[in-house]
Amino acid sequence: xxxxxxxxxxxxxxxxxxxxxxxxxxxxxxxxxxxxxxxxxxxxxxxxxxxxxxxxxxxxxxxxxxxxxxxxxxxxxxxxxxxxxxxxxxxxxxxxxxxxxxxxxxxxxxxxxxxxxxxxxxxxxxxxxxxxxxxxxxxxxxxxxxxxxxxxxxxxxxxxxxxxxxxxxxxxxxxxxxxxxxxxxxxxxxxxxxxxxxxxxxxxxxxxxxxxxxxxxxxxxxxxxxxxxxxxxxxxxxxxxxxxxxxxxxxxxxxxxxx
Numbered sequence: 001x002x003x004x005x006x007x008x009x010x011x012x013x014x015x016x017x018x019x020x021x022x023x024x025x026x027x028x029x030x031x032x033x034x035x036x037x038x039x040x041x042x043x044x045x046x047x048x049x050x051x052x053x054x055x056x057x058x059x060x061x062x063x064x065x066x067x068x069x070x071x072x073x074x075x076x077x078x079x080x081x082x083x084x085x086x087x088x089x090x091x092x093x094x095x096x097x098x099x100x101x102x103x104x105x106x107x108x109x110x111x112x113x114x115x116x117x118x119x120x121x122x123x124x125x126x127x128x129x130x131x132x133x134x135x136x137x138x139x140x141x142x143x144x145x146x147x148x149x150x151x152x153x154x155x156x157x158x159x160x161x162x163x164x165x166x167x168x169x170x171x172x173x174x175x176x177x178x179x180x181x182x183x184x185x186x187x188x189x190x191x192x193x194x195x196x197x198x199x200x201x202x203x204x205x206x207x208x209x210x211x212x213x214x215x216x217x218x219x220x221x222x223x224x225x226x227x228x229x230x231x232x233x234x235x236x237x238x239x240x241x242x243x244x245x246x247x248x249x250x251x252x253x254x255x256x257x258x259x
Contacts, residue, residue, distance in 0.1 A: 004040075007030050007032070007040065008040050008043065008044065010030075011026060011040055011041075011044065012044065012049060014026075015044075015049070015050055015057070015058075015059040016059060018150055018151070019058065019059050019151055020053070020056060020057065020058045020059065020150065020151060020152075020153070021041075021056050021057055022055055022056040022127070022128075022153055023037045023038060023041070023055055023056050024055070024131070025056075026040075026056075041056070041057040044057065045057065048060055053105065054105060054108045054128050054132075055127075055128040055131065055153070056128075056153070078211040078213055078235075081211040081212070081235040081237075081256070082105055082106045082109050082211055083109050084235065084256040084257070085106055085109065085209050085210075085211065085233055085234060085235060085256055086106060086107075086108070086109020086110045086111075086112060086113050086209070087109070087113045088233055088254065088256055089109075089110045089113075089173055089207065089209050089233045090110050090113035090114055092171070092207065092231075092233075093110075093114065093118070093120060093171065094120075095118060095119050095120065096119065096120065097120045097121070097170045097171060098120065098121040098122075098123070098168075098169045098170045098171075099120060099121070099122050099123070099169065099170060099171045099172070099173065100122075100123045100124065100169050100171070100172040100173065100199050100202070100203060101122060101123070101124045101126065101129050101173050102124075102125070102126070102172065102173060102174045102175045102196060102199060103124070103125055103126035103129070103152055103153075103154035103175065103192070104126070104152075104175030105175070106175050106209045106210060106211065107124075107126065107129060107173050107174075107175045107209060108126070108128055108129055108132065110173055110209065111124075111129045111132040111133050112132055114133065114136060114139070115136075116135055116136055116137070117136070117137075117138055118136060118138065118139060119138045119139065120139055120140070121139075121140045121142065122136075122139055122140070122141055122142070123142040123143075123144065123167065123169065124141075124142075124143060124144065125143070125144040125146065125154050125155045125156065125160055125195065126152075126153065126154045126155075127148070127153040127154065127155070128153055130143050142163075143155075144159075144160040144163045144164065144195075145159040145160055145163055146158070146159040146160030146161075146163075147159070149189070149191075149192075154192075156189070156191035156192055156194075156195055157191055160195055161194065161195055161198055164195065164198040164199060164202055165198070167202045168202060168204075169199075169202045169203045169204070170203070170204050170205065171203060171204070171205045171207055172199050172200060172202070172203035172205065172206050172207060173207050173209055174196060174199065174200070174206060174207065174208050174209065174223070174229075175208075175209060175210065176208055176210050176214055176223070177214065177217065177219045178214055178217035178218045178219040179208070179210060179214045179215050179216075179217065179226070179242075180215070180216060180217065180218045181226055181242060181245055181246075183218045183222070184222045184223070184224060184225045184226065185208065185222070185223045185224050185225070185226060185228075185229070186217075186218055186219035186220070186221060186222050186223060187219050187220075187221050187223060188219045188220060188221070189221065190220075190221050192221070193221035193222065193223050196223045196224075197223055197224065200223070200224050200228060205230040205231065206224070206228060206229045206230050206231075207229070207230060207231045207232075207233060208229050208231070208232045208233070209233045209234070210232075210233075210234055211234060211235050212234055212235050212236075212237035212238050212239075215238060215239055215242055216239070226245075226246060226249060226251065227249045227250075227251075229251055230251065230252065231251065231252040231253075231254060232246060232251055232252070232253050232254065233254045233255075233256075234253075234254075234255055234256075235255060235256050235257065236255045236256060236257045238253070238255060243255075
């Protein structure tokens with residue numbers, strides 16, 4: 001019992017320092033099963049210290065300094081909307097497609113809805129998405145290299161961009177932090193914006209997947225203008241004027257629960 005308490009105290013310390021933790025990493029550090037770590041994280045979640053996320057947990061707002069990790073925690077909400085968006089977006093993937101799944105919790109939901117026996121090529125820079133897609137034995141999985149950013153467990157930098165240079169992709173599923181009709185599609189992290197722009201250039205179709213909380217939000221680094229995207233998949237709470245203006249630009253706007 002003392003070992004359990006000590007381990008959980010150390011996990012709390014890691015959460016406070018890093019903002020997030022991953023099940024697989026903790027399992028290796030403490031030499032225990034992933035099931036044991038999941039029980040630890042559920043224990044912390046029940047006490048309001050952390051919120052479970054795909055493959056790990058995030059520190060709750062009132063247990064640490066205000067930082068990007070806290071902002072990412074807010075983005076972990078709307079889980080029902082993200083699940084529906086992910087399921088709908090996955091239906092746009094056809095056998096034989098080559099796709100990029102950008103890092104993010106909504107794009108993770110796409111990965112979770114890809115059928116086990118689907119024969120596609122999937123490219124990603126997201127550790128959680130990579131882990132999820134290993135169950136698909138007929139899927140060719142390409143992981144972009146680079147430097148690991150632990151706040152969202154994704155890879156960025158020169159190596160990731162070099163790997164993108166010569167790829168030609170059918171469909172990009174792009175997660176975003178901000179979507180504003182005047183300021184454009186944006187994100188918080190400059191290397192992410194740079195890699196995302198390369199992804200957009202490589203893809204024949206640019207499909208943005210986002211819940212409606214991102215509309216009207218502007219982050220520091222622009223990825224592309226709204227006119228550059230092919231399709232938007234979101235929930236039915238998208239502002240009517242945004243949907244109308246996007247359709248006027250030729251963007252296919254698709255929503256969950258259209259009724």
